[in-house]
Amino acid sequence: MKKTLIASALVGLFAANTAIANEETTELRKVIAEQQKVLSQLEKRLDETEQKLEATADSVEATTSGGMFANTTIGGYGELHYNNYDNSDAKIDFHRFVLFVNHEFSDSVRFFSELELEHSLAGDGKPGEVELEQAYVEIDINDALTTKVGLFLIPVGIINETHEPPTFYGVERNPVEKNIIPATWWEAGAGFNYQIAAGLALDAAVTSGLEVDESFSIRGGRQKVASAKAEDLAYTGRIKYTAIPGLELAATLQYQEDVAQGAMVETASATLVEAHGIYQVEDFSVRALYARWDIDNQDAIDLGRDEQTGWYIEPSYRVNEKVGVFARYAEYDNNAGNSDDTNVESSSFGLNYYIHENVVLKADYEDLGGAKDSKGFNLGFGYQF
Numbered sequence: 001m002k003k004t005l006i007a008s009a010l011v012g013l014f015a016a017n018t019a020i021a022n023e024e025t026t027e028l029r030k031v032i033a034e035q036q037k038v039l040s041q042l043e044k045r046l047d048e049t050e051q052k053l054e055a056t057a058d059s060v061e062a063t064t065s066g067g068m069f070a071n072t073t074i075g076g077y078g079e080l081h082y083n084n085y086d087n088s089d090a091k092i093d094f095h096r097f098v099l100f101v102n103h104e105f106s107d108s109v110r111f112f113s114e115l116e117l118e119h120s121l122a123g124d125g126k127p128g129e130v131e132l133e134q135a136y137v138e139i140d141i142n143d144a145l146t147t148k149v150g151l152f153l154i155p156v157g158i159i160n161e162t163h164e165p166p167t168f169y170g171v172e173r174n175p176v177e178k179n180i181i182p183a184t185w186w187e188a189g190a191g192f193n194y195q196i197a198a199g200l201a202l203d204a205a206v207t208s209g210l211e212v213d214e215s216f217s218i219r220g221g222r223q224k225v226a227s228a229k230a231e232d233l234a235y236t237g238r239i240k241y242t243a244i245p246g247l248e249l250a251a252t253l254q255y256q257e258d259v260a261q262g263a264m265v266e267t268a269s270a271t272l273v274e275a276h277g278i279y280q281v282e283d284f285s286v287r288a289l290y291a292r293w294d295i296d297n298q299d300a301i302d303l304g305r306d307e308q309t310g311w312y313i314e315p316s317y318r319v320n321e322k323v324g325v326f327a328r329y330a331e332y333d334n335n336a337g338n339s340d341d342t343n344v345e346s347s348s349f350g351l352n353y354y355i356h357e358n359v360v361l362k363a364d365y366e367d368l369g370g371a372k373d374s375k376g377f378n379l380g381f382g383y384q385f
Contacts, residue, residue: 288311
């Protein structure tokens with residue numbers, strides 16, 4: 001009887017313990033499930049945080065490395081001039097403020113642009129202009145051939161394509177390239193550069209051309225690609241030799257069937273021939289250039305403007321990294337076809353002081369003779385970046 005009672009008691013105690021254990025197991029399972037839910041939510045939050053951190057890191061990396069602008073560059077140049085000549089008022093002028101924006105789409109496709117504000121202030125009755133001087137895409141076809149299309153500088157002369165202030169002597173650009181070529185001169189069209197051999201290159205272009213009026217002013221005939229008339233295109237070719245270190249020899253030929261663009265009864269075909277040389281030996285350098293226009297038109301002949309010529313020679317010496325000196329003799333004549341004394345002679349000398357290789361102070365003295373009789377001096381400041 002006692003054994004039965006004891007056994008019954010033990011069975012009852014075991015059953016009770018089993019019930020309690022089942023209840024505790026159920027509760028434990030609920031706790032574990034809640035913890036798993038919390039852990040799952042925590043893991044999700046950690047994943048989201050990691051993604052945000054990665055996105056932030058990518059954004060920082062893109063910002064510090066340039067991102068979408070990594071292959072875009074900004075540059076420019078500017079120059080301030082002070083001119084003081086006999087028989088004219090002294091003037092000070094922020095002549096040019098220029099910005100470049102260039103972009104490299106790939107190793108073989110590039111974009112170049114140049115936007116200029118001349119004479120500081122533009123608008124109706126103001127002295128300056130806002131000009132788009134370059135906007136073209138350049139494409140490498142292969143290692144030897146490059147093409148371009150858009151608005152670009154004509155491949156002629158020394159300063160037409162390279163005219164940033166620290167790259168040349170004199171406050172003002174030389175009068176031959178300014179009045180005869182006429183620099184700075186840009187047109188719209190297509191062109192190519194072909195590397196014939198090491199140091200020997202050929203440039204060619206088909207572009208819009210000049211539109212001269214009855215005065216046959218070459219410089220005044222630049223249309224600057226502003227709704228430019230294109231009845232007659234211009235064809236330009238240049239050969240350049242640079243195989244010998246320090247030496248550059250180049251010659252340009254341009255032909256336009258009618259520089260009047262059909263505005264006159266008689267067409268005015270025009271041919272430009274230009275040749276130049278640059279030779280540098282250590283700190284000594286010399287530049288020389290000749291340019292000539294021939295216009296086939298009776299009105300131009302009557303004005304003496306069927307021939308327009310000019311040349312100059314410019315030796316220079318770099319005294320040290322800060323100072324360079326130069327002298328220049330130039331002659332030009334926009335009425336060379338007549339028998340009158342219309343030739344302008346210019347003798348000048350001066351110096352460049354380089355605050356930095358890309359920042360320069362300039363001073364020069366000029367004596368004008370022939371058709372112009374004046375003398376004076378120029379002071380200037382220029383930069384490029």
